[in-house]
Amino acid sequence: MPTSPLVLVTSRSFSSGDLDLAAELEAVGARMVTGPSTHDLDALRPLLADATAWIAGTGPVTAAHLDAAPGLQIVARYGVGYEAVDLGAAAARGVLVTNTPGANTGAVADHAVALLLAGLRDVPQGDRGVRAGRWAVQRTRELGTLTVGIVGLGRIGRAVAARLSGFGPRLLGFDPWVPPAELDRLGIEGVDLDTLAAGSDVISLHAPGEEVVVDARFLGLVRPALVLVNTARATLVDEPALAQALRDGRLRCYASDVLGSEAGDHANPLLADDLLDRTVLTPHSAAQTVQAVDGMGRGAVDAVLAHLRGDQPPNLVPLPGGPR
Missing domain, CATH: 3.40.50.720 (NAD(P)-binding Rossmann-like Domain)
Incomplete structure (x- = not known):
């Protein structure tokens, strides 16, 4: 297990607005790596193997993805929708899921x-x-x-x-x-x-x-x-x-x-x-404004940072079998 937490980012636009969110992750000792927004499993497998947190794009987050990430603790969805995340699989593995409502x-x-x-x-x-x-x-x-x-x-x-x-x-x-x-x-x-x-x-x-x-x-x-x-x-x-x-x-x-x-x-x-x-x-560009990119990134990074500090992340998505 790496000594510093590894944060996998698979959003195309992460930290491309006015906020340098990648620097914020690095400032707390986290290592950031990027992967394809399609969430192609073969491409992500070596990255997921050491990941502690995943700032996930619009691609699917399946049970197979989670199986490839034994140390994963949180999936921070970059955006409001989380239908592509297998919430049952996340709950079964103790992985938290968050999203960023209102950002876009x-x-x-x-x-x-x-x-x-x-x-x-x-x-x-x-x-x-x-x-x-x-x-x-x-x-x-x-x-x-x-x-x-x-x-x-x-x-x-x-x-x-x-x-x-x-x-x-x-x-x-x-x-x-x-x-x-x-x-x-x-x-x-x-x-x-x-x-x-x-x-x-x-x-x-x-x-x-x-x-x-x-x-x-x-x-x-x-x-x-x-x-x-x-x-x-x-x-x-x-x-x-x-x-x-x-x-x-x-x-x-x-x-x-x-x-x-x-x-x-x-x-x-x-x-x-x-x-x-x-x-x-148009090419799935509705949320691609500087303000929305910063808002979604801010929400996802805040969730990851809170979890790394040991605090409850904001905007937790209810998981099957969990508290309502």
């Missing part, structure tokens, strides 16, 4: 609104047309005259609603965990998912978990000129069904920061050439 809320909410407006007002298509010498325009719609449905009203969904309120659209919301009185306070009409699908001109996805929300049935309910925005998870959308719906003209645009395949190999059905003018796609 503003960044993701801003990006969702940017994608919404780009999709609604044909911004990418207009740019491509001008560069090709085409100045023909297609009339679009003003946000303030429309109805926007928000699926999932946690921190980010609420932040999107707050930003949209300045434009003046009608806001519908679906979140079974938020009481109707709270939705009323936020200026959002609470409805069921089918009503939201059928009644919205724009839908923005912010639901937790991995359950598919937008499937063939959902797409059969939506208005023909729908703009669908996704800054949450690719798994919320049945991508082949969505690609077909775009081809059939059952919605206007899909604007997303997440894809089921992000390898750049164009295997994803939404990357087909014939869908170029009906999709607005």
Whole structure:
């Protein structure tokens, strides 16, 4: 076992903002090593073998990863989501798990609104047309005259609603965990998912978990000129069904920061050439602001440092069989 704790970092953007968080780890005698954000097990195995703490990116943290890390004590998720972490395996091995709630809320909410407006007002298509010498325009719609449905009203969904309120659209919301009185306070009409699908001109996805929300049935309910925005998870959308719906003209645009395949190999059905003018796609960059990078890094490092001091880390994720 090494005399100084080894901290494995697998986040692409760790310590790349204004804060020198790597120096903070080194200042307490920790050694930092970096690994791939995909969490490829073969590549990580020699690094995990000596790791005390793991500041984990978006890749999976499986039982096999934890088996390869006999001295691992804490997984500090760099971000809010922890669905990719096998919490049962962590609990069975006595490994703590933390996350950084709220650190990237503003960044993701801003990006969702940017994608919404780009999709609604044909911004990418207009740019491509001008560069090709085409100045023909297609009339679009003003946000303030429309109805926007928000699926999932946690921190980010609420932040999107707050930003949209300045434009003046009608806001519908679906979140079974938020009481109707709270939705009323936020200026959002609470409805069921089918009503939201059928009644919205724009839908923005912010639901937790991995359950598919937008499937063939959902797409059969939506208005023909729908703009669908996704800054949450690719798994919320049945991508082949969505690609077909775009081809059939059952919605206007899909604007997303997440894809089921992000390898750049164009295997994803939404990357087909014939869908170029009906999709607005960004490279999982919603949380990539200086402020969000610093916030996520700060939260993850604070958790690791607290644990190394012998204190309880902030933002512990409840583990199966543990205290509630």
